[in-house]
Amino acid sequence: MHVKTHPRQRTVAPQRRMLPRLVAALIATTAGLISGTSAQAAYPDRPVKIVVGFAPGGSDISARIIAQKLSELWGQSVVIENRPGAAGNIGADVVARAPADGYTLLLCVNSYTINTTAYRNLSWSLLRDFAPAGRFAVSPLVVVVNQNLPVKSVRELIDYARANPGKLNYGSAGSGTAPHLAGELFAMNAGLSMMHVAYKGSGPSVTALVANEVQLSFGALSAFDAFIKDGRLRALAVTTAERSPQMPQLPTVIEGGMPGFDADIWYGLLLPARTPADIVKKVGDDLGRVMADPDTQTRLRQRGLEPAYLDSRQMGELMTRDVARWKAVAERIKLALD
Numbered sequence: 001m002h003v004k005t006h007p008r009q010r011t012v013a014p015q016r017r018m019l020p021r022l023v024a025a026l027i028a029t030t031a032g033l034i035s036g037t038s039a040q041a042a043y044p045d046r047p048v049k050i051v052v053g054f055a056p057g058g059s060d061i062s063a064r065i066i067a068q069k070l071s072e073l074w075g076q077s078v079v080i081e082n083r084p085g086a087a088g089n090i091g092a093d094v095v096a097r098a099p100a101d102g103y104t105l106l107l108c109v110n111s112y113t114i115n116t117t118a119y120r121n122l123s124w125s126l127l128r129d130f131a132p133a134g135r136f137a138v139s140p141l142v143v144v145v146n147q148n149l150p151v152k153s154v155r156e157l158i159d160y161a162r163a164n165p166g167k168l169n170y171g172s173a174g175s176g177t178a179p180h181l182a183g184e185l186f187a188m189n190a191g192l193s194m195m196h197v198a199y200k201g202s203g204p205s206v207t208a209l210v211a212n213e214v215q216l217s218f219g220a221l222s223a224f225d226a227f228i229k230d231g232r233l234r235a236l237a238v239t240t241a242e243r244s245p246q247m248p249q250l251p252t253v254i255e256g257g258m259p260g261f262d263a264d265i266w267y268g269l270l271l272p273a274r275t276p277a278d279i280v281k282k283v284g285d286d287l288g289r290v291m292a293d294p295d296t297q298t299r300l301r302q303r304g305l306e307p308a309y310l311d312s313r314q315m316g317e318l319m320t321r322d323v324a325r326w327k328a329v330a331e332r333i334k335l336a337l338d
Helices: 014-041 061-073 085-097 111-119 155-163 178-190 202-210 221-229 279-289 293-303 311-332
Strands: 046-052 080-081 106-110 130-145 168-173 195-198 216-220 233-238 264-272 306-310
Touching: 046 061, 046 085, 061 080, 061 106, 061 221, 061 264, 061 279, 061 293, 080 168, 080 233, 085 106, 085 111, 085 130, 085 168, 085 264, 106 130, 111 221, 111 311, 130 155, 130 178, 130 202, 130 221, 130 279, 130 311, 155 178, 155 233, 168 178, 178 216, 178 264, 178 311, 202 216, 202 233, 216 221, 221 233, 233 293, 279 293, 279 306, 279 311, 293 306, 306 311
Parallel strands: 046 080, 046 106, 168 195, 168 216
Antiparallel strands: 106 264, 130 216, 130 233, 130 264, 130 306
């Protein structure tokens, strides 16, 4: 009998069969990494939003200057979105919850270093939920009174307040803000009885002071500057240890007879904490480029702000120091906000 035989089939080792698949997967992965790198390198490739947690007419003035300059540098729209309320906490919450892709930033005013410890039910933590990009400016706080109040110096203000206990109302940009705590410290150090009235941002606070709803305010020079210059408000002093280059003729509170009084406001940009490090660095580096522009510096100074750039690391260190500093002050005056 003739038995038909078949050629012996060649057996392919499993690992050799898998090789083309591994090569294909490697190629796909590499292509994806290259594509992803290109996408990140192109940041920003669409409009960027800077959230301001306060009403228009106050701290958003500085944000609009920076937004315009970043827009020119990036070739993309950089828009301002005001989300006022709860001393800026609503705006901070919006950014803390935003996608960590670099397209939603927060204008950080140093009142957030107070809020993060003074408010008991915040959904966010400043040092945990945000990545600092950089600080760009500082402003002294000024002690400003309505023109109808018969005082022209810190000494006269203290004497008037002591002679009229409980009759002076002072306004601020909101409970727990730097102007609020500066006012509390001022009253405490001088032994005064004054009523604090909180507004939703610097703009409404200034409007109330001009209308004599409150008789004095503590706030950023940038917010009051135009009204001081036209005579509707009277500036008595700056709250920093040194006189301001913006108003060198204005004495400090220390010169007015209150030793050791020192407070200011600073401005910077934050991103959600999980934002890729290279995007955080790009925003910070480009903020530094913008701040090196003489036109940016001039425009900030025209608004009562002093250009003062810090990079991401330096701003992070500043935030940590300020959180500890204002926590101690809040505890001293028993400030606990809901």
